[in-house]
Amino acid sequence: MKYLQDIGSYFLMLKKVFGSFTKRSVLKHLIFKEIDDLIIGSLGIVAFISFFVGGVVAIQTALNMDNPIIPESLIGFATRQSVILEFAPTFISIIMAGKVGSFITSSIGSMRVTEQIDALEVMGINSLNYLVFPKIVALMFYPFVIILSMFLGILGGWVAAVYGGFSSSAAFIEGVQQDFIPYQLFYAFFKTCVFAFILATVPSWQGFYMKGGALEVGKASTNSFVWTSVLIIASNYIITQLLLS
């Protein structure tokens, strides 16, 4: 029963987010701030993880190829497929659920605890629009983070394969270009956009409707990570079933 109430309250929140807009000049400022906090602030960790995981994928593929008939180009092919289809959109989104999601929940939750949200409401401001809408807009730039992740993942694979002595540069690049299906990019970016919406709204809901004090802010942040991850994984399965099978 509580889950049904929570789902209802989540959709009611979404309705309020898009009602009674904050003054445009203020909103513009807030959106730039959120882009800085949520997108620019995440580039470092995304770049670091993407590069090294791309490298690990290439090494793992190479080490599992013990049949001489299998061409070297498979390393580049497997790296590209793994990075574009799953690693960049899904794995990075799970990492973002920890980094960005818990940041959103704790910042909104702290505002709830210290009556800052009440202060907005008393002033006649639609606090949900003021707090959540700029985050949704900022995370519309999330696909650019995933483009960066895809590029660095494949680059990391190339560095590991070539400098690790597993493949020649030409063979790796041939593999990256082999049997490329543009529709798979559409699939990857479609699910990235869905994950971006989940990343912006689920942690906001957790923070906005939390009750209690500082301890509950911590609990809400943990719940936020758990539920955002669960929803990302579940929607990943549904989207894959719908678009690829």
Next chain:
Amino acid sequence: MIKVEDVHKSFGDEEILKGITTKFDKGKTNLIIGQSGSGKTVLLKCLIGLFKPEQGRIYYEENAIQDMDDEQQRKLREEIGMLFQGGALFDSMNIEENVMFPLRMFTKQKKSDMVARVNEVLKRVNLENVNKKFPAEISGGMQKRVSIARAIVNKPKFLFCDEPNSGLDPKTATLIDTLIQEITHEYDITTVVVTHDMNSVMEIGEKVVLLKHGKLVWQGTNQEIFKTDNEDVTSFVYSSDLFKKIREVQLKEG
């Protein structure tokens, strides 16, 4: 002027407010007092529209808040200034941005005019050269004064204060009380203060409303509070040792 008529509010099965009827006058500091759990803050939150009463009506001037549509309520809230118990300053903004916030949201003034107005109200609450500091960098008393500055920057008609001097030393608490009273008279606004501090009652209680277990049990001025024989009032007022001793002296002197 704010008029409250037969307001009831419950949370679950527990009735917190049991038919409150009173009036808060313009140009006066109106105090809602009572022990913890008496329903003071709930009444305040009903007044400012954060809670909706199940029964009863609240009038701002002549207009009942229950009859207003969303847009009218939003307009009304632009005329309300609120001082929260913890200050409720926005952590991510510096003092100048915090005080300027209502001006940015509701007016079309030029930035230079807004800064001038911010400096004016900060000076009014005896704060200068703190514009670029963040809330975490100033003391609790200063945060309260910044919060008052933010509440009055847009020239409100109604000012609400939730335990304005909680957590402050007696000297700073007196300063905050005095400031609230001065601002009330200067701007000729309706001020409602929730407190359980008897010093505040003595200093600024031009009208005092006593709540007990969600019921209004007494109302009058701070002068009358020491003369009444109402048992609820005497048990609240003389619950502290200081006031007990004052009472003993008063009784001795007849």
